Each structure stands twice: as C-alpha cells, then as structure tokens.
Amino acid sequence: MDVQGTVADGFEPVRDAFAENFARRGERGAALALYLHGRKVADLWGGTKDADGQEPWTRDTAQVVRSATKGVAAAVPLLLHQRGQLDLDARVSRYWPEFKANGKERVLVRHLLSHRAAVPALDTPLTPAQAGDGVSGPEAVAAQAPAWEPGTDHGYHAQTFSWTIGELVRRVTGRTIGRWVAEEIARPLGLGLWIGLPEAERPRVGRIGDVPA
Template identity: 70%
Template sequence: MTEVVQGTVADGYEAVRDAFIRNFEERGERGAALTVHRHGRTVVDLWGGTTDPADPEAPPWTADTAVVIRSATKGLAAAVPHLLHQRGQLDLDAPVGTYWPQFKAAGKERVLVRHLLSHRAGLPALPEPLTPEQALDGVTGPRTLAAQAPAWQPGTAHGYHAHTYGWLLAELVGRASGGRSLGRWFAEEIATPLGLDLWIGLPPHLAAAGAPGGTQRVARVAEMTAPAPEPGALRLRPKRAVTDAYADPRSLTRRAFDALTPRPDENDPAYRAAELPAANGIGTARSLSAFYAALIGTGAGTDTGAGAGAGAGTRAGVSRGARRLFTPATLTQARSEESGGPDRVLIVNTSFGLGYMLHGSACPLLGPGSFGHPGRGGSLGFADPESGTSFGYVTNTLHRSVTSDPRTQALVRTLRTVVR
C-alpha cells in the first residue's frame, strides 16, 4: 500500500505517515490527503488513492486535489463573523435582529449573534425540510428561519445546527458586510490573499471534473462516494439514546440532519457552485491546515516546507512573514467554551466555542486548547495554539461518523504522541 501514498514527512513524523497508510490498509480509505503545519513549517504533507472510488479508471489523487469537506466548512465560515467583529463591523453581543430585522419574529428578539455561532439559538431544524433547489437558492432557508419560533429558549441550551448554521451565518454576514455574501467575503478577504485553495461556492472555471494535466486529465475536485458499510472494526456502537434519536424521523436529531431532503448530490456542479457555509466548502488538505495556521499566527504562504520531493504544487505551505488573521483577543474568543455538556441534537456531550468545536470526548483533538471543526464522514481541520500545530485532513470516502471518524482519530492520536 505504500505505493498508493505519496508526499513527505519531516524527521520525527514518520509514525503519522504510517498511520495514514494504515487508513488505506485497515480502515477503508480510498482517497485522502493530510497536511500538518508546525511552528511555520509543513511537517506532514501526504496524499493517496483515487479521485473517484466508484470509477476504476479515475485519475489518482494528487497534491492539489480538492474535495467537499462537509461540516468542516463551518470552521471556515466562522472566521468571517470573527473578522467582521475584529474590524468593528459586527457586535457578537448584539441581537441578531439589529442586523436582520425580520429575524425578531416569533420570540427571537433576544437571540444574540454569539448564540448563532455557539449553536444556542434554538433553531437546529426547520418546520419542513427544504428541497435541494430551495436549499441552494440562498433565500428560502434564511426566510424560513426568520419566521419560525425557537425549539428552546435561546441561550439556555445548545444543540448542533447541522444545516441551519449555514443559512443563519450567511444572512447575518450579508447584512453586516453591506451585501457581500459569506462565500465572496471569504474568498476576497481570506482565501485569495493567503493563496488558499478553499472555497465556499466553487468558481465556475473549477466546476468541471478535470483539467489538462500532462498525458492524462487530472481531477481538480474529487468525487464523493456515498456512505457504505464500514469494516467490522469501524462500526460505531453509540449509546441506545443516540441510536434511537437518529432512527426517529420526528426527533430533533433527524430533523436537524434532514433539513435538506432528499440529500443533494455533492458531485453536482450546481451544488458545488452554491454557497452553503455549513456543508459544501471545498478545499485541499494543504489549504485547510494552512487556514488554521493563519488563524493562530504560525503562517500560511507558498513554501511546502516538508523537504525535497514534496510533490506537485506549492500553494498553501508556510512562509515566515505570513499574515496572521486573528488577533490574540479574537483567538481567545473563538476557542473559549460557550456551549458545553448535553447536546440536544447530537445526544452526547459536546463543547463549542464561537463557531468551533473544542477538544473533548465528542471530538478529541490535540489538547484542551485545540479548536476546529470536523465534517460528517471524515474531514477535519483544527489548530492547537499551545503546540503551534495545525491539521488538515480531507477524504472522499465517507464513513458514517459525525464528529469523530476512526481514520482521523488514528491520525490525531499518532500526532499527539509526536507533538506532546
């Protein structure tokens, strides 16, 4: 299997490479990439497998292959309101209705901006699911949420807003930024200046399945594979209450995850081009890790840095003079716990800062100061300021995990032994 995996690791990180290879050998991996930055240097830069597990003739994964990262998008999206706050354009302690007057309806006058970011607004589900067309139109989701009553008194409890988080933040950012969409703001103020291959709304010129690459066509964006039964060792054994919540179509859990019914085709160019800040971000592992490196000030630039032979492409490495996105105060507010304990949607204990999941039993990261966001099915991006580490893992092989995938956890556990 070693011939399937390419890239490099810095001295001392060989165990992480071995864990990445074992994901292909033992954990059902078919196509994935992993990048880790440490103190301004790329120490792990690996990729392997296929860009389309359903097609035996598909091009292989390359260093620059991007893929839908599902809810790991939430971590990208959360940076936008934090930076608007940092610039004085958004007050996190103001009522949402200050910027979005229609939102005040049905008892939501006291919902604060920070409640949206910390999953405390009481709006994890919709009265009726949206069709894919409605979900992508950018209007129906926010309009529906503005009109509905919260499921609990806002600010008194938390529950994961799996899909509604995106519509809530999109509308808020659009109004606070003078009409710029969240995806456009992210592209113009974060991704483009830092040279990151990360998008919330894929540009039209990248929507095609492939682009010329030597003697073959190289897929720029990998195809997603629908969840399939995992090997026996990967079958999750959740508590009965969790199982029942996901099985019951009337539960808040099912309704939160089924807010789009039927599930959109994630390989559809129309889906990839739309802006769903909760679910349809697209990016490379290099850029996902570099994004988190920039949040904590360890840099995001153009040097791959892991050593000779790091592979094709040089974007989203690290440079010494790179720009820091979050001030120390913003970094503190992003990763300070706002929501902790029983999650009314996920039915397990979760911990959230403002827009980011924090290290805990539901989503183990490097340590207590780590913050980031997983994507249902596997992807994960996070930073650990104490160790100067950032992490980006992307995959097109979807497992049935929600916040803690066996493949990512194998990688994180191994990295923890190297870093700590």
C-alpha cells in the same frame, strides 16, 4: 498503494499510519497536512479521487469538507467583529430585522456562533432546490419559532447554521459569505478554499463514493 508527499524527520509513523488506512481500512483517496508550531511536518496524499478508481489523487486535488465549513463560516463574523463592523453582543435583529419573528427578538449574534440560538432545524423542511437558492433558507429560519429559550441551552445547528451566518454576513457586508471568504481570506492567503465552488475548479474535486463497511 504508493503514498506521495513528504514528512519531517521523526514523523515517519504518520506516513505509515496514513498508508495503513489504504491497506487495512478500505481508504480510496485522501490527503493529510500536519503543522507543528507553524512548521509543516507532514504533507501526504494518495489513492484515487473518483469512485471508479481511475483518476489519481494529486497534490492539488480538492475535497468537500462538509461540516468543517462551519469553522470557516464562523471566522467571518469574528473577523467582522475584529474590524468593528459587527457587535457580537448585539441582537441579530439589529442587522437582520426579520429574524426577530416568533420570539427570537432576544437572540444575540454570539448565540448564532455558539449554536445557542434555538433554531437548529425547521418545522417545515425545504426542498433541495430551496435549500440552495440563497433566499428560502434564511426566510424560513427567520420565521421559525425557537425550540427553547435562546441563549439558555446548546444544540448543534447542523441544518441552519449556513443560513443564519450567511445571511448575517450578507446583511452586514452586502456580500455573500462565499464572496467574502474568497476576497478576504482565500485570495489573500493563496488558499484553494471556496464556499460555493467556481465552475472552473470542479475538475479538481474528489468525488466521494460509498466505501464498503
């Protein structure tokens, strides 16, 4: 398999390890960029971006990053705090009054960011359509009772993080988190980064397929 891209002098083993993923571990398509002290030392890609193995992975192929999106989402409240628009030590209900229902009146903004808000999941699951409509998720998590005393323990909010942070950002800025990221982060920095993929960008995206164990 022909690996594309470049590595800086001394980082040839990175290219070798990247190629080994294809040769020995069944990798189908991937990209890797590494920076050291602000300098790009590896920029590699290879394989194919579709499950059928017909379309080559290119320098411009985009990929779903799944839960790594939480890092981008968390940056938005921190930037709003830096700009004086959001107080991390304020109660969430200051910005989102409905959130205080069912014993969550003491939840702070910083608890949402640190997975200590005690609402990691919903008692009543949503349908896929509800989960993505931008309304049902925030409403459900606002009505949810906490699973422990908020702020006293930690639990990964895998299911609800997008709703809590997204709704908080919308209440503070009047913009969806996807629009805020596009206008305030991605566009100024020239990044191919989206929370909510524009239709025009869909052909760039690698389609994830099952990889044999």
